[in-house]
Amino acid sequence: MKAARWYKAGDIRVEDVPEPQIDDDYDVKVKLHWCGICGSDLHEYLAGPIFIPVDTPHPITGDVAPVILGHEFSGEVVEVGPNVTNVKPGDRVVVEPLDVDDTCPSCQAGRDNLCVNLGFHGLAGKGGGFADYTTFRHKYVHKIPDTLSYDRAALVEPISVGYHSLEAGGFQAGMNAVVAGAGTIGLATIECLKALGANQVIVVQRKSVRQEYAKASGADIVLDPAECDVVAEIKRLTDGYGADIAFECTGAQACFDQLLAGIHAGGTLVVTSIWEKPASVNLNDICIPEKRVVGSIAYCGKDFDNVIELLASGKIPAQGFITKKIALDDIVAEGFETLTGPEKKKQVKILVSNNPDELDA
Template structure:
């Protein structure tokens, strides 16, 4: 079968690999779509800085490169391993791709998404979504309702990142929010906030094309922080009180510091994006109003269920920000995304795209 296989830095090949067979407790999927994630960009262009060590077997999965990529994916069940009873052949599913050790301090608390040895199917495991088929443990599958198609199914993973961030913010219906960054995760935060009953959402994004993309989805409080007065717009939208929650989906120090100063007293900033470099800020900014900063990582199985339920209610829309390419366009798409062009790219598992 055809697959997009990562071998080493800037070495990803479309090649033939053996078609897998499901072991007991496993399920074979015909993959539909797999999203290209920021993690894929880090692995492809700078694996040494990705936080993953590809020089030795993964401590949970035992996997080493070559590695089929694709950890944001959907597919259809085509074969069941012995003992599988929770899904049936023909079910359309999204895949919770997390592998965890079950022994570290995070796992002891049930926070498997923060496992110190975390792995991902399609990143640090055998198999992945950028192939015609893969096999996964049956307990990782989330069946999609009839009105949630496989395109949306491939977005469950990144939208769950955003959903988990909104859960971490402790926001309540009727409160106000600021999102820094209108890329795919920023858009996901906007969808999740709306689903949580938040209507006043200011979006700060310097890219004109990204502002246009989220505006087409219904966002109406948009700010270019490079040329407009963000603090003034926040004050106008909140009656001078500041926002209750803010999200850094940009990965820039300025996004975090500007979010802090625009919080209402006791407000919270949630860091969703990975930062390539550190930055300085004065912690007194937090002290004077008892505001706080929280980090967020990944998602739980419950977040997957919540996103799928929201999708079934019509809370998500792919218009204008999601594009689809074939397997043979993965490397070109990585380059385009790294250059800041495009939004969310889904790779069709059909070998001819």
Template sequence: MSTSQLTVPQTMKAAVMHDIYDIRIEERPVPEPADDEVLVRVMAVGICGSDLHYFEHGRIGPYVVKQPIVLGHECSGIVAACGRGVKTLKPGDRVAVEPGVTCGTCDACKTGRYNLCPDVRFLATPPYDGAFVQYIAIRHDFVFPIPDELSFEEAALNEPFSVGIHAAKRSGLRPGSTLAIMGVGPVGLTAIVAGRAFGARDIIVTDLEPIRLEAARKLGATHTINAREEDPVVRIKELTGGRGADVAFETAGNPKALQNALASLRRGGKLSIVGLPPQDEIGLNIPFIADNEIDIYGVFRYANTYPQGISILSSKLADLNAMITDRFELRDTQQAMVNASTNKSASVKTIIYPNGF
């Protein structure tokens, strides 16, 4: 039972995926928050690449959809009710939701790398339901207040933004650095803002879609390269006087983009691998890695980034609305997912509004 709450209905609408390309709107009970949880009225949810992968294929690696599931994990909203043990939040608070609730007791959690917790319960990762619903209950320490000047859309996008922050931290991105980002889908676009926040002087991005390159320019990329029209590695070398980038992020999950990211680095450069390719093994130039002492970092989600992300986004360093191209109500989730899946040349980021615009 909760000790304090706003007016909360007994049932809610949920967008439930029953099979690939098959999402249906259903009525479900509103969850009751446990003593250490809050109930959040979901106001905005971003469609992520992982949502699309489940929608199109029903699985991502070992994570297989075996029963109807609710997708969506990039979310924000309003606290509607608090469990008895919650002291740090109250009904009416505007919040961003970090979607991966970890155990807090394993070695990874105890050492601050809780993104590697083996018992994480991550929204919209089978078997756990996600946020394409009107209400979710989630442990209070993964819910963060947001200031009035931060929109629900921006707060939801703190989730992909956190990936860029984590990639920057992992690679030790420093002020004055040159950063190359291969692939500017939503994660790559928010990584531009992370690069700016960490002081990158030049941010060079590559992609195949003009609409994404235009969004990249609006968010602060200093140079954009259409990989269909010119060789990204050659161009990056030209832009850096033959030296190469200090740091590269591969965010596309594309084998060629990963190889290009590696080849674009200077001697002693650093590579953060963010994107997940469809295959397990990709050929990399090992002599280049060894001879140039390239540091390579795997990036899995993020840890300890949400407060920093909220602070950066609230500073208005960049307007993430520049990447939002499509908006849908919850009842139109099927249409939203199909559009995001099939209209990649015109759709960058889609936001779902479970409780209306």
């Protein structure tokens, strides 16, 4: 079959590889329909390896680069192991792409996303979404309703990242929130905040078409840091007090600093972005006002099921998220190069398929 494999930063190749086969009684084989290019994939393309194992085999998959990329995907079940009961051939599904060991304290506590050996399908090896087929453990395969199209279903994974970040930060309905960045995860966070009852959503985004994307996703106001004092505006918009909670979705030092200053004493800053280099912080800015800075990674528990329901019901519209659809053969030139080039801010989510029927639809 055809697949896109990461060899090193700047080196992704579309090539023929063996079709995966079920090798465990609890495995599910999926024919892939659509897979989105994620910000994590871009980080690996520009500055990897970050999650991808290179010198030492991944402790769960046993693989090293080259690995098949892609973890935001939807597809159809074509085969299941003899002990699989939650899905069957013909079911329409998405996959929660967590590689975990099941045995560490985090896994035992039901916090799979904090597994000490955490990996991601499409980064850690043993398959991925930029291919014709993949196999994965049945417990992470989720059925989707017929009312949710395959292309929109490929948004479940990134929106679940935003959804989980609200949980990580202790968000409650009625809060005033700030989101830095209107890329995919920023937009997902905005839509989740609106769906779950935020009082006000303020977005920090430099002037580009992404400001319009933010407004379309429900932002009440968009602040351009090149045109205003972001911290002063956040406080003005919150009666001089500051926001209750903020979400850093850019990986930029300036945005981190603005959000930390923009939340009130006792407020929470959630870091969802993956950083390519270390950040710096004056810990007194956290300690003295008792602010909380928390990390958020991936998703766990019922996050996927909740997002599937919110998407299918229209409570999370996610209109305009899909800005481009391309063939697998064109993934580098039309995908990665577009998302890292001068026109990158025009894009939100580029979906990839090797299925002619999908591409011609």
